[in-house]
Amino acid sequence: MTIQQSYKITPIANLLGRSGSSHLLLGLLTVAPTGTLAISDLTGSIALDLQHAKPHVGKDAAWFCPGMIVLIDGVYEEDHNATTSGLGQTGGIGGTIGGKFIGFSIGGPPCERRNVTVGVSDGVKSENGDVTAGAGFGWVDFLGVGSERATGSKLRRTEQRLLGPDGAHTGTAKMVVCGEVNLDSPSTLEALHKMLRSYATDDADRMPMTVVLMGNFVTHAVMAGGNSGSGGSIEYKEYFNALASVLTEYPALLRRTTLVLVPGDKDPWASAFSAGASAVVPKKGVPDIFTSRVKRAFAEANREAGVKKSGVEGEAVFATNPARISLFGPAHEIVLFRDDISSRLRRTAIRFATLSHDLEQGEPVEADATMMSGGLGTDSSTRENTMDVDTPTPAPAAFPSAESADFETLMARKLVRTVLDQSHLSPFPLSTRPVHWDYASALQLYPLPTTLVLADAEAPAFAVTYEGCHVMNPGRLVREGRGNQIGWLEYDVVSKRGVVKEDML
Known part of the structure; x- marks a missing residue:
C-alpha cells in the first residue's frame, strides 16, 4: 500500500455506555452459545448483527469463517431492557457485553510483507525513494537457522555465488512439486514415470534439486476399521514399495x-481414528x-555411484505436515502444507442477509461472506486494483484485474x-x-x-503472488475429468517463481 492510513480500534469493553456511537472492532469471530455470531477480544465479547453488513471492497475476495x-x-x-447493571448482561468486562454491535462493513487484518516483519529492504522503493525498512523482528530466529540481521546478508551473498546472478544456474535450482499422489492408482504410477523421465537426463545440471510428493498417498483412508477399501498396513507398505x-x-x-x-489426512497414523476426516494438525x-524400501532405493543409487564421485548424495525425507524448507538460512x-482448505472454507463461511443489486440484470442477488480484506474506510474505486496486485513493483505472476480474471x-x-x-x-x-x-507454532x-x-x-x-509471498497449488497429479x-x-529457486506444468500420459 502506498497510502499510509491509520484507524482507531475500540476495545469491546469500552463500548459500555456509548450506545449509538460508531466504532471499529478487531477481534475473533466466534459462534456464541446461543447460536448467534459474536466478536471477542481480550476485554470481552459482544453479539453481532450483520443483516446490514456488505462486502467492503470488491466481491469474492476472501472467506470469513468463525475462528478468524x-x-x-x-x-x-x-440493550435497555437488561435488568442487570450497566456493566453488561453477564458480567461486563471480561464477559459478554450487553446489547449488540450492528456491523456495516467487514474485512480482514492487513497483510504484512516479509521484509517489513524482519526489518530489511527487499529493494522496493517508497514514494520518496527510500528503500530502508523498520526495525521489525530482524534479530529473532524464527526457524532455528539464524536470524535475518545476524546471517541474512552473508547467506544471500552465498546464494548468489552458488546459484549465480540472474538465474545463471537455474537448471540445478529447481523444485518439482506434485500433489495428490495416490500410489494405489496405476495411472498415478504411470504419471510419475512420465514426470520423472522428463527430468532424468544425462546432464546433471538440468536435474531438479528437490522433488516434493504430497499426499494423500492412498485414495481411501487406511487402517480405518478395515472397511475403507484400501486395506491395512500391509497393503499400504506395498504402495510405497511400488513407488x-x-x-x-x-x-x-x-x-x-x-x-x-508430505502426508495427508488419509495417511497413517491419523487415518486410524479419523477415517480420512479432518485430523489434528x-x-x-x-x-x-x-518407508524402508524407498530409503533403500536412494542408498543403493548412492552406493553405486560413490560419494566421492558424485559429490552430492540424494536422500528421501518423510516430512511432517506442514513442513518447512530453509534455503540459505533465513534468506x-x-x-509445504497439504490440506483441502478451500472446501472447508466454503462449508464454514458465514453468509450475509444483505442483498446486492446487479446493475445489468436488475435482480437482487444474495451476497455471501466473501468480503474484501484490507483497511476499512477506503474508497472501493481506488482500493480494488491496489489489493489485487503485488505492489508497488509488478510481478510476472501477480493478481490480474477482476475484469480479466477467469473463475x-x-x-x-x-x-x-484468506x-x-x-x-x-x-x-x-x-x-x-x-x-x-505442543506444535501449533508450525501453523503460523x-x-x-x-x-x-x-x-x-x-x-x-495456480501460482500467484500476494504481498511478496509466492503461493502455489499443484492440484492433482492426475487431472480428473481432463482425459489423460x-x-x-516447477519452482525456480533463483527467481522465486513457479509455473504449472501439464502433459499427457
Whole structure:
C-alpha cells in the first residue's frame, strides 16, 4: 500500500455506555452459545448483527469463517431492557457485553510483507525513494537457522555465488512439486514415470534439486476399521514399495535429488481414528515401517555411484505436515502444507442477509461472506486494483484485474488472500480443525514465507503472488475429468517463481 492510513480500534469493553456511537472492532469471530455470531477480544465479547453488513471492497475476495480475526466497522446498540447493571448482561468486562454491535462493513487484518516483519529492504522503493525498512523482528530466529540481521546478508551473498546472478544456474535450482499422489492408482504410477523421465537426463545440471510428493498417498483412508477399501498396513507398505520400483529406474536422478514426501489426512497414523476426516494438525510424517524400501532405493543409487564421485548424495525425507524448507538460512523459506482448505472454507463461511443489486440484470442477488480484506474506510474505486496486485513493483505472476480474471483465477486469489491475511494455515475453531497445541507454532505464517505450497486437491492449480509471498497449488497429479492429462509445479529457486506444468500420459 502506498497510502499510509491509520484507524482507531475500540476495545469491546469500552463500548459500555456509548450506545449509538460508531466504532471499529478487531477481534475473533466466534459462534456464541446461543447460536448467534459474536466478536471477542481480550476485554470481552459482544453479539453481532450483520443483516446490514456488505462486502467492503470488491466481491469474492476472501472467506470469513468463525475462528478468524476480523475488522468490523459499525454502531453499538445498548440493550435497555437488561435488568442487570450497566456493566453488561453477564458480567461486563471480561464477559459478554450487553446489547449488540450492528456491523456495516467487514474485512480482514492487513497483510504484512516479509521484509517489513524482519526489518530489511527487499529493494522496493517508497514514494520518496527510500528503500530502508523498520526495525521489525530482524534479530529473532524464527526457524532455528539464524536470524535475518545476524546471517541474512552473508547467506544471500552465498546464494548468489552458488546459484549465480540472474538465474545463471537455474537448471540445478529447481523444485518439482506434485500433489495428490495416490500410489494405489496405476495411472498415478504411470504419471510419475512420465514426470520423472522428463527430468532424468544425462546432464546433471538440468536435474531438479528437490522433488516434493504430497499426499494423500492412498485414495481411501487406511487402517480405518478395515472397511475403507484400501486395506491395512500391509497393503499400504506395498504402495510405497511400488513407488520405490518407479524410483529405481532413474538412479542418476536419485543420486542428486532430495525426495520430500508430505502426508495427508488419509495417511497413517491419523487415518486410524479419523477415517480420512479432518485430523489434528500438525501431523507427523509417514512412519518408518512403511518407508524402508524407498530409503533403500536412494542408498543403493548412492552406493553405486560413490560419494566421492558424485559429490552430492540424494536422500528421501518423510516430512511432517506442514513442513518447512530453509534455503540459505533465513534468506529463503518454503512452507509445504497439504490440506483441502478451500472446501472447508466454503462449508464454514458465514453468509450475509444483505442483498446486492446487479446493475445489468436488475435482480437482487444474495451476497455471501466473501468480503474484501484490507483497511476499512477506503474508497472501493481506488482500493480494488491496489489489493489485487503485488505492489508497488509488478510481478510476472501477480493478481490480474477482476475484469480479466477467469473463475479459476478468482478462486486462487480468494484462497490466497484468506490464508495470508490471517497469517495462519488453519484459521478455524477447534471443533472444525483440531490443533496439536505442543506444535501449533508450525501453523503460523508470521513472518510470511518466501513461498507457500498450499496443496489443495479441491482447488485448481495456480501460482500467484500476494504481498511478496509466492503461493502455489499443484492440484492433482492426475487431472480428473481432463482425459489423460497430468500436472505438477516447477519452482525456480533463483527467481522465486513457479509455473504449472501439464502433459499427457
